[in-house]
Amino acid sequence: MSNERATRYTNRLRLLAAAVVILVFVSPIYVTIVNAFKSEDDIRANPAAPPLHPTLANLTTAINRPDELLQAGLRNSLIVVACSIVLLIPLTSIFSLYVSRRRTRARAALLALLAAGLMIPPQVVLLPTIQILTAAGLDHSYPGLILSNVAGGYFSFGVFVYTGFMRSVPDEIIEAARLDGASGLRIWWSIVMPLVRPATATVAIFLSLWIWNDFLNPLFILGPLTGQTITTGLYLSVGQYQTSFGQLFGIMFLAGVIPVAGYLFMQKHFVAGLTQGSSK
Amino acid sequence: MSQRKTQDFGLRTIAGLGLVLYVTFIVVPVFMSLRSSFTDQNPLKSASSFVGLANYREMWQDEELRASVLYTLALAFGVTLAANALGLALALLLNGTGRSYRALRTIAFLPQVVSGIIVGFVWKTILTHDGLLNDVLVSTGVVSAPVDWLGTPGMARLSVGVVVAWVLSGFTTVVYLAALQHIPRELYDSGAIDGAGPVQRFRLITWPMVAPATTISVTISLITVLKLYDIIAVLTAGGPSYATQSTAQYIVKMAFTSDRFGYASAVAMFLLLASAVIALSVTSALRRREIDL
Numbered sequence: 001m002s003n004e005r006a007t008r009y010t011n012r013l014r015l016l017a018a019a020v021v022i023l024v025f026v027s028p029i030y031v032t033i034v035n036a037f038k039s040e041d042d043i044r045a046n047p048a049a050p051p052l053h054p055t056l057a058n059l060t061t062a063i064n065r066p067d068e069l070l071q072a073g074l075r076n077s078l079i080v081v082a083c084s085i086v087l088l089i090p091l092t093s094i095f096s097l098y099v100s101r102r103r104t105r106a107r108a109a110l111l112a113l114l115a116a117g118l119m120i121p122p123q124v125v126l127l128p129t130i131q132i133l134t135a136a137g138l139d140h141s142y143p144g145l146i147l148s149n150v151a152g153g154y155f156s157f158g159v160f161v162y163t164g165f166m167r168s169v170p171d172e173i174i175e176a177a178r179l180d181g182a183s184g185l186r187i188w189w190s191i192v193m194p195l196v197r198p199a200t201a202t203v204a205i206f207l208s209l210w211i212w213n214d215f216l217n218p219l220f221i222l223g224p225l226t227g228q229t230i231t232t233g234l235y236l237s238v239g240q241y242q243t244s245f246g247q248l249f250g251i252m253f254l255a256g257v258i259p260v261a262g263y264l265f266m267q268k269h270f271v272a273g274l275t276q277g278s279s280k
Numbered sequence: 281m282s283q284r285k286t287q288d289f290g291l292r293t294i295a296g297l298g299l300v301l302y303v304t305f306i307v308v309p310v311f312m313s314l315r316s317s318f319t320d321q322n323p324l325k326s327a328s329s330f331v332g333l334a335n336y337r338e339m340w341q342d343e344e345l346r347a348s349v350l351y352t353l354a355l356a357f358g359v360t361l362a363a364n365a366l367g368l369a370l371a372l373l374l375n376g377t378g379r380s381y382r383a384l385r386t387i388a389f390l391p392q393v394v395s396g397i398i399v400g401f402v403w404k405t406i407l408t409h410d411g412l413l414n415d416v417l418v419s420t421g422v423v424s425a426p427v428d429w430l431g432t433p434g435m436a437r438l439s440v441g442v443v444v445a446w447v448l449s450g451f452t453t454v455v456y457l458a459a460l461q462h463i464p465r466e467l468y469d470s471g472a473i474d475g476a477g478p479v480q481r482f483r484l485i486t487w488p489m490v491a492p493a494t495t496i497s498v499t500i501s502l503i504t505v506l507k508l509y510d511i512i513a514v515l516t517a518g519g520p521s522y523a524t525q526s527t528a529q530y531i532v533k534m535a536f537t538s539d540r541f542g543y544a545s546a547v548a549m550f551l552l553l554a555s556a557v558i559a560l561s562v563t564s565a566l567r568r569r570e571i572d573l
Contacts, residue, residue: 011376014373014376015376015380015381017373018373018374018376018381018384019380019384021370021373022370022373022374022384022387022388025370025388025446025449026387026388026390026391028391028399028402028403028406028446029390029391029394029402031402031406031412032402043412044415046416047412047415047416048416090294091294091297091298091301092298094291094294094295094298095294095295095298095299097291097295098291098292098295099295110299113302113307114302116306116307117302117306118503119503119555119556119559120306120310120552120555121506121507121528121548121551121552121555122507122509123507123509123528123531123532123548123551124309124310124313124531124548124549124551124552125305125306125309125310125313126532126535127309127313127316127535127541127544127545127548128308128309128310128312128313128316129305129309131312132304132305132308132309132312147301147305148305150301151301151302151304151305151306152302152305152306153306155298155301155302156302156306159298178287181287182287183287183288183289183290183291184287184288184289184290184291184292185290185291185294187291188291209393212395213394213395213396213397215395215396215397215509215510215513216509216510216532220532220536230395231395231396231397231510234397234398234401235397235510235513235514238401245405245412248401248405249402249405252398252401252402255395255398256393256394256395256398259393259394259395260390260393260394263389263390263393264386267386267389270389
């Protein structure tokens with residue numbers, strides 16, 4: 001009896017310790033959230049305190065900026081992410097379906113070629129990418145940025161996730177559909193895609209997050225006059241002149257709230273995606 | 281056979297298009313960089329001429345490059361070590377059952393969700409000379425004068441390392457947690473029956489069982505730091521002077537600020553080779569270790 005109570009006591013102590021350590025670990029995020037709702041004086045007095053006199057002034061100032069930093073940035077990022085994902089999902093899944101039905105040696109060679117895309121630092125291909133886009137008349141444009149997203153290292157990531165799942169799609173189902181005269185694309189859409197839905201979730205979630213947070217490509221491929229994504233907008237506008245702590249936290253809170261909300265909404269798929277990734 | 285080819289026409293076309301795009305935007309650029317690295321290519325000049333190995337010879341003498349390479353290597357290995365140690369420790373702490381632990385696990389991944397730009401700005405507000413950390417430290421009397429966390433070369437190097445390790449720890453924690461949750465309980469039960477203490481159980485059961493997760497986590501940490509750009513750009517912009525400048529940043533500076541495309545390409549080739557050698561050798565060493573354990 002007393003032994004049981006002791007176990008319960010240590011369990012509670014362990015949970016408390018875990019909670020304290022994690023709170024310290026995410027304290028920069030905590031600081032951003034609470035101070036977005038505090039006046040400058042309250043922030044200076046104690047940045048760790050919760051907002052005792054909560055104010056929306058920081059957020060309204062951020063939204064009412066004359067340069068529309070947040071509105072323009074969020075809109076442009078949303079366009080880039082949505083277009084890139086809509087193209088990447090069919091492209092990577094169809095490529096993976098095709099590759100996973102090839103002979104072992106051809107498949108290994110193609111996947112090795114694609115593995116390079118995951119490892120090559122983006123700085124190495126950035127300059128030639130801009131030259132290629134310029135030759136195609138797509139430099140300093142959203143189509144150019146989207147094209148470089150679709151064709152670059154993100155393509156490799158999508159293919160690697162999908163090929164892992166395609167292996168578990170039985171050959172017999174595909175052969176049976178073939179004998180019934182179904183085309184390759186018909187098989188892809190009606191048979192394979194429903195079977196690899198978890199892979200689609202993983203690819204869509206992680207690539208959305210990475211493309212949303214991407215900085216180097218939008219900074220140099222879009223250039224200063226084409227408009228900014230949320231990351232390049234923050235980089236170029238914030239800190240050009242003295243920004244108060246309250247305003248800075250207000251801007252960062254609003255800029256970060258979409259990916260964080262998306263993550264909290266989809267977090268089951270996030271962990272599932274990472275677990276599959278790390279057990280392969 | 282020919283019927284199958286017609287059936288697969290659409291599939292083949294789109295798969296082929298994917299491959300063509302990938303080759304155009306990854307493979308071709310690598311060879312364009314390689315070619316450019318033997319020239320004095322410069323966007324301000326209309327024509328470029330071959331200069332042989334001159335760029336590579338110049339790299340050998342380039343103090344700023346050497347400093348960036350040494351810092352990048354120190355950052356890559358230091359941050360990888362710190363983020364994996366912290367990630368495993370947090371994972372062990374969070375490996376419980378119930379809703380509370382699930383909530384804490386969700387929170388632990390947050391540093392990975394927000395962009396490096398936001399991370400950079402928030403930490404800069406905390407670490408800058410009249411920032412929040414100094415406010416707290418001075419007002420509580422821990423230090424008598426504000427500490428220049430980002431202003432002196434040594435402190436700035438360390439601060440960048442702390443911030444990058446913090447971001448990566450969100451990722452490593454989740455990877456290690458996934459591995460921990462796949463360890464069968466019976467292993468620990470039989471270990472306890474055999475009289476193994478907590479330290480022995482960690483050394484003999486947990487450590488070998490998370491070895492595949494260690495391989496993934498270490499490899500991705502190294503690759504991430506080797507191509508890191510955004511956090512440093514906001515936090516220190518490579519400064520003070522060039523104390524916290526990574527090689528990735530030096531390439532971008534040479535290409536877009538100094539307009540020296542040829543030289544930037546040569547440095548890029550070096551970074552590509554170094555990343556490949558480091559990532560491949562560390563991964564294969566860790567894979568071999570998985571079998572030994």
